[in-house]
Amino acid sequence: MDDPRALEHLLVSRMVRFNATVQGVVTGLVLGLIVFVATIWLVIKGGPVVGPHLSLLGQYFIGYRVTVLGSLVGFAWGFVVGFGLGFFVTATYNWLTDLRHRSTPRA
């Protein structure tokens, strides 16, 4: 990086790697919050039948319902699934990038 043009070179030649754990946590939090807010929103709105479509998530998220308690369960499930997704995508990305750019030194 002593060459002042090195960063230009870096921009066109170097591939970014991500931290899988960090990406997992971030994705988990985002997904957890989405499920939580979506659930709580429908609960507050109320109505004769609350959240018939969203409650289908219960097919996958054991214990999940469109209720206040369900929103917390949904957050936990959302976090777990999001973390798994984020971690998996990032780890796979890093692995594939390493495979494709074996000669490029890591940052």
Next chain:
Amino acid sequence: MRNVVIIGGGPAGLTAARELTKFGDRPTVLEKNPHVGGLSCTLEYKGYHFDMGGHRFFTKVDEVNKIWQEVLGGEFLRRPRMSRIFYNNRFFHYPLKPLNALMGLGIFQAVLVVLSYLRWQIWPHKQEDTFEQWVTNRFGHRLFSIFFKTYTEKVWGIPCSELRAEWAAQRIKGLSLKTVLLTMFLKPQKTIKTLIEEFDYPRLGPGMMWQAVAGEVEEKGGRVRLGEDVVRICRTGSRIDSVVVAREGREETLPATDFISSMPVSELILKLSPPPPEPVLEAARRLTYRDFLTVCLIVGKRDLFPDNWIYVHSTQVRVGRIQNFANWSPDMVPDPSKSSLGLEYFCTEGDALWNTPDARLLELAARELETIGLATRADVQDGCVFRVPKAYPVYDASYAEYMVTVRGFVDGLENLQTIGRNGLHRYNNQDHAMLTGLLAVRNLVLGEHNDLWSVNTEAEYHEEITEKALTPALEEYFPRIDRLALAGATGAAGGLALFLATILLVLKGGAVVGPTLGLLGQYFPGYTVSPSGAVLGLLYGFVAGGALGWTFGLLRNTVLLLYVAIIRRRVELGLLRRFLEFV
């Protein structure tokens, strides 16, 4: 016991001397002029003070700023800054303001400027070897001709097409993308704004600073000997033993253990005894300098113009820059009903202009002042001429090659360090010259290994150090995303997610299996919530997820590059607007 002789009583030499006294040393400073300050001096004529070149006190180097404040503190004035360009009988704001520049040029010229800009954007010079090519590629040839060409050529005395990229590269080093990004991280915008609008200035000019520093050095036991010209530097092999100084025809030998020199490095080489090998001597002889003379005029009117200084681009006059000293500091002018101006003519020592008698130079300056329209000849009441030799080291086509030879020899002299603008033959400003003095002392006293040749104009030495810490972070954030790898990862995730979602419902069973998930069949032909549908879903999920990841990667990389390009462009524009300060 360490005994240090410092050759040169300018900012670099005196800063080194001051620093040495902090370590208990009593250095001897040898200055050939009858005054201190070197290129950053204030000269006096009938009570009027003249700053040779105009020195704003602004620095990004904290240590230098600290010295300034310690030495002068309350004697600094915070001055508003105003400067303009005189071209084609009009004044243009400087730093350039695009609208003001275009309006001042007139509609026809403005259209030509825009057309020229477009032409060079579409068909730029394929190589940017020269200053002319560099500016033209960014601003078009017409704008280059108006605002950069004439002044640059007045200063350097050679065509811009011959000003090598090396010169441009050093002056515009701040434009490397890395520096631009560092600028974003390290320098608050407020600093840049302040630099443009106001600056600090000693009440009686820059010489005041150096007189004060010389006083400090002498108070602490050092000596500052004025009017003493070093005529010979005696060495034994790679060690300097002594210097011989001449004063009023008498010579005196001053032995020392260590030497620091800010005298022009070419002179230093030529004064060595015994002389170095012929190739080194020849290289030293080939290093050249640009000089200037200031015609100082006392004008019988106050408030001639509001600028601190004016750049004169017009070719109808020879003057390059005009200083209005009352606007630098009112204390520079003892009679408040008058003004004192400094008309700067760039030349080369020994050329016709340099050798012109003072009386004729005064006449020329008064005439040109009238031509520009700032005052009439009758308003000029008195004046004098000061000549400043070796003001600018010239970066011509072959200087770098000669410098390798010179530097190679100088670096081999074990108890000598060269500092300052001319000592290093680098176009350093006052603050960087001071920094070389500081670092030389640290090399000497603390055994540090600071590379003085690396301290230059725009690359902040200290920021370079910080930069090392920041580089890994930049490397982390700015590389591209590998689109295919991301597509593979998101594709795998998408495929697996759909496969698992489908198979889970199939395993759970029921009267109607996955009616909602089955709606995906609207988009994925053939997909059903069934074992075979799960496999098909794996494929569809892979393709859709992959497409999403690839698109995200493409957009992210594009936006990143655009972002970086925009920042670069903005900084280029900003620097070019005030480019004349670097000329």
